[in-house]
Amino acid sequence: MIKYQEIANDIRKNILAGQYLSGVQLPLEKEMCAQYNVSRITIKKAVDELVKLGLVIKRRGAGTFVKSIDDEDAKDLSMARQFTGFTETNKGKTLRTEIIKFDVVHPDKEIAAKLQIATDDFVYDIIRVRFADGMPIVIEYTKMPINLIPGIKKDVLLKSIYFYIQHQLKLKIQSAHRSIRAISPNALEIEHLKVRDSFPLLEVEQIAFLDDGRAFEYSISHHRSDQIVFKSVSIRQ
Amino acid sequence: MIKYQEIANDIRKNILAGQYLSGVQLPLEKEMCAQYNVSRITIKKAVDELVKLGLVIKRRGAGTFVKSIDDEDAKDLSMARQFTGFTETNKGKTLRTEIIKFDVVHPDKEIAAKLQIATDDFVYDIIRVRFADGMPIVIEYTKMPINLIPGIKKDVLLKSIYFYIQHQLKLKIQSAHRSIRAISPNALEIEHLKVRDSFPLLEVEQIAFLDDGRAFEYSISHHRSDQIVFKSVSIRQ
DNA sequence: GAGTGGTCTAGACCACCCC
DNA sequence: GGGTGGTCTAGACCACTCG
Structure with a gap:
């Protein structure tokens, strides 16, 4: 329904599936705009979700990279539900x-x-x-x-x-x-x-x-x- | 330097100074646009900082409201520096x-x-x-x-x-x-x-x-x- | 129905990194 | 100098709340 969440989920799955390995650079924001056919702000919002989760980091002037984390940690992060009884x-x-x-x-x-x-x-x-x-x-x-x-x-x-x-x-x-x-x-x-x-x-x-x-x-x-x-x-x- | 952070800081100070009491509605995003002379997305980003901090909540269709929190908690939140040795x-x-x-x-x-x-x-x-x-x-x-x-x-x-x-x-x-x-x-x-x-x-x-x-x-x-x-x-x- | 915040666009300029 | 992500604009439509 909401584009940026769907895109965030899609990228997240690709990372967890090993599509992007630790330390590897993600496609540029511009490229993802073309890939998902959305504006750059939408891509930014999607990737920012993954930054919050702890899966990737962004560096201005360089690009977006997958964090060097353990598979086990990656799963933890991905399931992280901050809020449950x-x-x-x-x-x-x-x-x-x-x-x-x-x-x-x-x-x-x-x-x-x-x-x-x-x-x-x-x-x-x-x-x-x-x-x-x-x-x-x-x-x-x-x-x-x-x-x-x-x-x-x-x-x-x-x-x-x-x-x-x-x-x-x-x-x-x-x-x-x-x-x-x-x-x-x-x-x-x-x-x-x-x-x-x-x-x-x-x-x-x-x-x-x-x-x-x-x-x-x-x-x-x-x-x-x-x-x-x-x-x-x-x-x- | 960065507008949305300055605005977020300004609103935060107003809340902590008791300008806006617990439960009170903040000015509308449209009004704040006029007040600070910026676009709506910039205001949104500023207020979202305060949501992250835990000082306010937003409700689509209703408005933005100051959370019902204790002065002591408010200070805690405002100083919250998640990341220090x-x-x-x-x-x-x-x-x-x-x-x-x-x-x-x-x-x-x-x-x-x-x-x-x-x-x-x-x-x-x-x-x-x-x-x-x-x-x-x-x-x-x-x-x-x-x-x-x-x-x-x-x-x-x-x-x-x-x-x-x-x-x-x-x-x-x-x-x-x-x-x-x-x-x-x-x-x-x-x-x-x-x-x-x-x-x-x-x-x-x-x-x-x-x-x-x-x-x-x-x-x-x-x-x-x-x-x-x-x-x-x-x-x- | 009137008005709120949520999402999204297309485009611009800037700060920063790296070559 | 060329290219990255960060910020910002002006405007649009939508989902939702509330009287």
């Missing part, structure tokens, strides 16, 4: 969710600030443990304003809140701001994640936003460190 | 580096693959502990091909390898691919980072690239978890 990232596995807590409370000052709501508004206060193939993977502490996300019940929590938000409420999720740290488990986590007190966890603190710019979720997830890797590509401006 | 991120502190190991070796198969070199090429094999204000912050295990980065000596390691690469060798760093995990310290780290064996560390595994697409560094950094937070903004496509 537990349900999506563990597709194909048998998932189970245990609800530890499910209340409605007033947010404390800090959380109210992060969600940009008042301390006398109400938020869900949820704690869940998520299992994949019978193994505990992560414990999630979630706070959501009930005004923005009404109607959550236990059956929603047992499946996927994100699915409910997008398909039942028909809301669109736009972005997430994350902070990542390493921490030690507390007593609750030692019990539910079945780890020892010396077992490190990866903490992901997240504020998630709807496409109208409102924050709809503040969550902290503590992941078993043997079950999660966080990947990122950063490009110098 | 130890020296940059700890500016203003008193830095010290201890060299634990500095050899030249053949890379093993896995590292050769990640750097896209042969196992009979040579790489520096470096281990360093970095201190800020007298406190150990991170231990870095670095491998670099000597062909790409020639002439490293102890005085370079004691300061900043990145500074040497950019200012002495006049090479440009383009990007880094990172994987982040939580781990436990090993004996070496317990000693040098002055932590107990139950103290969690944040591992950052990184492959860094020059602007010609060649990988010039494979490194693993183990950070004291009380001294590092990794931040990220992800936008749904």
Whole structure:
């Protein structure tokens, strides 16, 4: 449908298929214009997608080149889906969710600030443990304003809140701001994640936003460190 | 110099100065065209920078809106420099580096693959502990091909390898691919980072690239978890 | 239906790299 | 000096939101 995405996909496939090897120069923008029969800006936008993905680099005055990366890394990059919840990232596995807590409370000052709501508004206060193939993977502490996300019940929590938000409420999720740290488990986590007190966890603190710019979720997830890797590509401006 | 960056900066400052409050609609693209006397594509590119930063959202058919974020988060986002080494991120502190190991070796198969070199090429094999204000912050295990980065000596390691690469060798760093995990310290780290064996560390595994697409560094950094937070903004496509 | 941002065009000039 | 990608223009049509 959208030309630049189709072209980006096409080039990406060619790279992954080994059409262009590591370090090799891609066709010039002008040549690709002719090849795909589009304007240069469209080609630029397509190739810029691949730069963001980390597959190629561009040098003014020289050309566009495939990065010198490992096949394994290349696949990683290509599948990189920066934005998915537990349900999506563990597709194909048998998932189970245990609800530890499910209340409605007033947010404390800090959380109210992060969600940009008042301390006398109400938020869900949820704690869940998520299992994949019978193994505990992560414990999630979630706070959501009930005004923005009404109607959550236990059956929603047992499946996927994100699915409910997008398909039942028909809301669109736009972005997430994350902070990542390493921490030690507390007593609750030692019990539910079945780890020892010396077992490190990866903490992901997240504020998630709807496409109208409102924050709809503040969550902290503590992941078993043997079950999660966080990947990122950063490009110098 | 570059118009869209200047405009992006100007709008960013206005948002941070409280000119536009959380949730408020920005002027229309058409209006900004008139205001800055540029074409619409230039305005689009400027505002897209702010979308990437996480400060605003755009909705086709509706307009552009400031995200509902905390002042503190806003500042974080605005300073977000995805790409810096130890020296940059700890500016203003008193830095010290201890060299634990500095050899030249053949890379093993896995590292050769990640750097896209042969196992009979040579790489520096470096281990360093970095201190800020007298406190150990991170231990870095670095491998670099000597062909790409020639002439490293102890005085370079004691300061900043990145500074040497950019200012002495006049090479440009383009990007880094990172994987982040939580781990436990090993004996070496317990000693040098002055932590107990139950103290969690944040591992950052990184492959860094020059602007010609060649990988010039494979490194693993183990950070004291009380001294590092990794931040990220992800936008749904 | 009026108005928004998203995509795309055809063309121009510029900064930069490399020969 | 010849050719690269980077920026920018003026204009067009489209998909979408909202009253």
